[in-house]
Amino acid sequence: MKRKSLLMLLTLILVVGTVLAGCGSKNDNGGSTASGGDKGSSSAAKEQVLHINLSAEPPTFDPAQAQDTQANTVLKMMYEGLVRIDKDNNPIPGVAEKWDVSSDGLKYVFHLRKDAKWSNGDPVTAKDFVFAWERVLNPATSPAPPYAYQLYYIKGAEDYNSKKITDFNQVGVKATDDNTLEVTLNNPTPYFLGLTSFYTFYPVHQSVKDNAKWATDPKLMVTNGPFTLTTWTTGQKIEVTKNANYWDNQNIKLTKVTMSLSNSSATELSSYKAGQLDYAGNPNGTIPTDQMPAVKNELKDELDLKPIGSIYYYVFNTTAKPFDNVKIRKAFSMAISRQDIVDKVTMSEETPAFGFVPPGISGDKGEYRTEFKDDFFTEDMEEAKKLLAEGMQEEGYTTLPPITLIYNSDDKHKKIALAIADMWKKNLGVEVKTENQEWGVFLKNRQNLNYQIARAGWSPDYNDPMTFFDLWTSTSGNNDSGFKNKEYDALIKDAFSTPDTAKRMEDFKKAETMIIKDQQVVLPIYYYTNVALIKPNLKGVVIDYAGQVDFTRAYFE
Structure with a gap:
C-alpha cells in the first residue's frame, strides 16, 4: 500500500492498500467465478x-x-470518507461538501453535508468521525488496527495510540458541532486530504460500540456509502444493494453488485467468457497466466493491460531461521531470474523489480523511480552461492534447516512459487517446500510471524513513496517481517516531518537502500501491470494508478 511530491502533485492522492495490502494493499489474491443462479451480463444492462x-x-x-x-x-461500495477520489486521482467532496485549510497547512476544517445519512436514516455527523478515529487509535481496541499509523x-x-497520553481530547480531532470536524496535524501534509478517502478514515456508526458481531x-x-451489505454467504457470495439513503444516490446507477468467491483463475476466465461475469482480473482476481497469449489475441478490445504503481514480492521473517541471517536472505534474492518469471510464468508485461517503489510514484520534481534507479542489487548466481556458504558457516549449518514458502491460494501465486523454488534448487541446491493457505489463515500467519518466507504485494494508499516505507517501521501494524531498526525509524520520522521535498526523497532512498540492499528484508520480484477484462457495455469503472478499482459509479449502457 504511498506518497506524492510535496508540491501540488502531492494532493493527487489515491487510496488503497494490501498488504498488505497491501493495500495496503496486499493485492492480487486469487480468481473468481459467477454466483450460481444469478443472471449474467446479458440482462445486466x-x-x-x-x-x-x-x-x-x-x-x-x-x-x-x-x-x-x-x-x-x-468497503468502497459501502462507506464514504470525508472525500473520495475521482477518475483523475483527485480528491473531491464526499461526506464533506467543502473544507478550509489554514495558511500553515496544519489545520483542516471539514464542513459535512447536512444530507449525508447512514443506511438506517440517521444523519452522519462529525462525532461519527471522531468516534471512528478514536476507535482506530485506542490502544484497547482488539485486535490492534493495522493501519493506526496512518x-x-x-x-x-x-x-x-502508544499510551503516552490517555485523554483522547488531547488528540487533534474534534467535532465543533454536528456538521463541522476540525483536524490539527503535526506537520504540513499536502496529501492528507486524499488520505481521508482511505478506509481507515471512514466514519463508523456509533451503534457498533460493544457489539462484536456488527x-x-x-x-x-x-453504512453510509452508495451500497449496503444485504447478503454474505460465507465461501459463496457477497451482495450489496443500492442505499436509498445515500446523499448522491441519484448518480448511482447500479441497483446491486453480486460478488462470488473463488480462487480459480480458470473458472474466472470461463465465467467471463460465458457472460456470467462483467469484470474479471485485477485487483480482486487473476487471469490464468498460461492463457494470457490467447486473451491478448481473442479479447484484446476488452483487455485493460497497463503498468500500475504496485509491487509483487516475497517477505522474509527476519526472526526465523535460517533467514535471521542477512547473507542467506541476500543469497535467496540474488539466485532467481526475475525476467524469466515475467516472460515465462506471469506473461503480463510486468517489469522485474530490483527496488521496492514502483514506477509512477511521485518524487521531488517528477517520478521517484526515475530520480532514484532501482539498482540496489543484481542477480548473481555465483555470488549467491558464496553468500549462502558464508551465512551457513556463520550459523554453524552443514545443511540448512527445512524451509517453507507460503502463499495464499491462487493459481498464479502457485506457479510463481513453484518456479522460484525450482530456481533455488538449481542455483543454490536448496530444497524449499511450497504451501498454499486460505487468505485469512495466510494473513494471520504473516502477522504472527508464523512463517519463513511469504508471498506479499503492496499497492499504495496514496501517491507518495512514504506509503512504501512507513510499513517497515517498528510501530507499523503492516510490518510482517520482524524487522525493527532505530536508524530506519529515524529516517522515516524525518521524512514524515520535514517540508523539504528533496530531503524527504533522500531519506526514502536511504530507507530503500536499507531494506533492499543492506538488510534484504524483502525479495522484490516484479512491478505489477493491471490485467483486467471489462465487458464493452460496462462503463464508469475507475481503475486508479495503483490498480485499485471503484465500481460505485459504474453502469451498463
Whole structure:
C-alpha cells in the first residue's frame, strides 16, 4: 500500500492498500467465478446488476481492521470518507461538501453535508468521525488496527495510540458541532486530504460500540456509502444493494453488485467468457497466466493491460531461521531470474523489480523511480552461492534447516512459487517446500510471524513513496517481517516531518537502500501491470494508478 511530491502533485492522492495490502494493499489474491443462479451480463444492462468476483473472502468489513484489497473493494461500495477520489486521482467532496485549510497547512476544517445519512436514516455527523478515529487509535481496541499509523499525521495521535497520553481530547480531532470536524496535524501534509478517502478514515456508526458481531452480520451493519451489505454467504457470495439513503444516490446507477468467491483463475476466465461475469482480473482476481497469449489475441478490445504503481514480492521473517541471517536472505534474492518469471510464468508485461517503489510514484520534481534507479542489487548466481556458504558457516549449518514458502491460494501465486523454488534448487541446491493457505489463515500467519518466507504485494494508499516505507517501521501494524531498526525509524520520522521535498526523497532512498540492499528484508520480484477484462457495455469503472478499482459509479449502457 504511498506518497506524492510535496508540491501540488502531492494532493493527487489515491487510496488503497494490501498488504498488505497491501493495500495496503496486499493485492492480487486469487480468481473468481459467477454466483450460481444469478443472471449474467446479458440482462445486466437492463437491470443494472453488476457481477464480479473476489478471489478471497474479506477477513472483515470493519474499516478499522481492514488491510487487504478484497476488503477495500467492498468497503468502497459501502462507506464514504470525508472525500473520495475521482477518475483523475483527485480528491473531491464526499461526506464533506467543502473544507478550509489554514495558511500553515496544519489545520483542516471539514464542513459535512447536512444530507449525508447512514443506511438506517440517521444523519452522519462529525462525532461519527471522531468516534471512528478514536476507535482506530485506542490502544484497547482488539485486535490492534493495522493501519493506526496512518492517523499519526494528526497531532497527539501517535502518543495516544502508544499510551503516552490517555485523554483522547488531547488528540487533534474534534467535532465543533454536528456538521463541522476540525483536524490539527503535526506537520504540513499536502496529501492528507486524499488520505481521508482511505478506509481507515471512514466514519463508523456509533451503534457498533460493544457489539462484536456488527462487521459480520448484514442485519447489524449500518453504512453510509452508495451500497449496503444485504447478503454474505460465507465461501459463496457477497451482495450489496443500492442505499436509498445515500446523499448522491441519484448518480448511482447500479441497483446491486453480486460478488462470488473463488480462487480459480480458470473458472474466472470461463465465467467471463460465458457472460456470467462483467469484470474479471485485477485487483480482486487473476487471469490464468498460461492463457494470457490467447486473451491478448481473442479479447484484446476488452483487455485493460497497463503498468500500475504496485509491487509483487516475497517477505522474509527476519526472526526465523535460517533467514535471521542477512547473507542467506541476500543469497535467496540474488539466485532467481526475475525476467524469466515475467516472460515465462506471469506473461503480463510486468517489469522485474530490483527496488521496492514502483514506477509512477511521485518524487521531488517528477517520478521517484526515475530520480532514484532501482539498482540496489543484481542477480548473481555465483555470488549467491558464496553468500549462502558464508551465512551457513556463520550459523554453524552443514545443511540448512527445512524451509517453507507460503502463499495464499491462487493459481498464479502457485506457479510463481513453484518456479522460484525450482530456481533455488538449481542455483543454490536448496530444497524449499511450497504451501498454499486460505487468505485469512495466510494473513494471520504473516502477522504472527508464523512463517519463513511469504508471498506479499503492496499497492499504495496514496501517491507518495512514504506509503512504501512507513510499513517497515517498528510501530507499523503492516510490518510482517520482524524487522525493527532505530536508524530506519529515524529516517522515516524525518521524512514524515520535514517540508523539504528533496530531503524527504533522500531519506526514502536511504530507507530503500536499507531494506533492499543492506538488510534484504524483502525479495522484490516484479512491478505489477493491471490485467483486467471489462465487458464493452460496462462503463464508469475507475481503475486508479495503483490498480485499485471503484465500481460505485459504474453502469451498463
